[in-house]
Amino acid sequence: MTADYYKKLTSNVLYQVSIPQTSGFKSVYKNIGSVNNKGFELAINSTNIRTKDFQWSSSLNLSFNKNVIASVPAGGQSFINNVFIVDKGYAVGTMYGWKRKAIFSYDQSNAFTPDWTQLTPIFDQKDRFQGYQLNGVPYTGEIKQLRSGSSVGQIFKGGDVMWDDTNHDGVIDAKDRQVLGCGQPTVTGGLWTEFKYKNFNLSGFFSFALGGKVFNETEFQNSNQYYSALTKPNPHILANSWMAPGDVALYPSPANTATLDNTREASDLWIEDGSYIRLKNIRLGYSLPKSLTKSLKIESLDLYVLMQNFFTWSNYSGFDPEIPSGGLTVGYDYNSYPKSKDILFGINLNF
Template identity: 30%
Template sequence: YMGLSSLTNGYLEQPGIIQSQIKNTDLKWETNYNLNLGLDFNLFNRINATLEYYTRTTKNLLMDRPISMTTGFGSYLMNIGEVKNKGVELEISSTNIKTKDFSWNTTFNISHNKNEIVTLDGMQTEIISGTQIRKVGKSYRTFYMIEFAGINPETGAPQFYTNDLDENGNYIKDITEKYSEANAIVLDKHAEPNVIGGLSNTLRYKWFDLSFMFSYQFGGYSYDNWAQKTEHGGNDLEANIPTYYRESWKQPGDITKYELFIESPDVAMNKSTTTRRLHSSDFIRLKTLTFGITLPKVWTQKIGVDNVRVYASANNLWTWAAYDYYDPEAVSGGSAIWGTPPLKTVTFGLSVNF
């Protein structure tokens, strides 16, 4: 809420101080209104389940509102929004097999959340924020950009939909090769996944134990910001070149998503914000895998030890992703940019209890 100033690199090699934040003494805390309804039940002493429905309405949402650039700033943090989240969560735990020497337990969970902007400041109905738009009635992280229409199979030039509006308010899907003639539109794609969850299993047989867990998400999208450095099509020959440019257009008749790779192309795709960089963030990942051996107590008690277990554990060992040129979990707020992916790790251990 405070007005702030900060040091800069200076002007003409002299130190300088600039205003870095506009004061807003009217700023207030966000307020959340929650409702949770849950049901727990047990079947045959083998299956436990929890089903929960929730709604969460956030009022006085803190959001950057666009303001005149004559102030020296492009936006101003204000309490202008109201967002509603509602969803369902389900978790099922089961004892599949239980005998003297062998047991098998499973836990499965899935959750669905719907996010919607209810109101902004009462007057405006949308705020454009880079590749996303805050629009009443839409998800908070709905994407907003120009639609990519493919590559001209005769020339290798990138194409775009103009998306002009007709008299009925419908988009006209004319195709142009001039980026300036295309209009950005509100897409039916957003960053929030429709479902997320996991599946874990634990198996034990005499001395041996094995456990593993899969995590997953489906229905969300992410925008490849990093492509502004690499998806240049020859516009920056000193930059890295993604391997998918092996599939670029080379001769008339080629059907591909990637333009002719040539020095100084007429349209530099690394400077063009289009749906070609918008990718599904669906994935399934083997999050953990652990195998262990616990020595029998009749052996260990002879040397005065209560328990000895040797184990090996691995994290992020395998991943399937709808788009695999960047890690779907290295995405922040719907943008993939310089994110460090979860590391694959393997750990060996020895646990001794006296």
């Protein structure tokens, strides 16, 4: 068993900074940022069973790593792809935006007490509005409503998104953005195990990443196609969108989404759990007995079949939860190409 702890400051990180537009460009890349890297790594190797004809061996490695931005230059880019915040003290891959609480079922659902507790609208059997209740008791006090952009902005109605008003000022604006997740996994690792019985051997390698988030830009782009008159509606969104008063929906009404930015990109709707366990490869082999190799006048002959990337366990809705993790946008999936599934047959021959 080996264990290592590390802490390192990485300087001269490639960073995008603004420049005067008189140059003909908006920005350039410079090596001027810095990131603190720290973590803990553990490796365990073991022979679990050993007999005359049978052996079972395994190896486990775990890595707990965290990269935090230590410094950014003046004029540095605050956001990447409208989602990832780049600022001192934030972890690399931090997703920052608006948090969705629900979809307003009725126009009257946008109603709150002065301390921003949501009220329940009451309707009669003919769907005529009768008033409000608070915790099952009729409410006749002051009513506040959420607005978009400013204190005189448009009032959210049925079919609109109810965003989390973090500062409780009744206005959904840039001040309500918050940390929605981070693309960095809590732990990554791998497990290798091998079984040997006489001349047969079976081995497999599992890789895993737990705790990281994925911003599914692909889903955002595909979903937004529903809100264009020039494209075919996405069936999933069509089946889960608000269409009439009283609907309990996952997606807002397509009728007024542009006005109130109901499908804004920097939203937790497009953020998913990126945890996964993947059987990277499994190999079955057979080695010819020494008596046969000797008669064939060869040193050894091994036959094997290898399967790669055939099994993945994950709740991620995209093609592949194993997202490339380079740069400052850890966990960003935009049309990432899935890994191929391969079957290989081979012969190792030594003379």
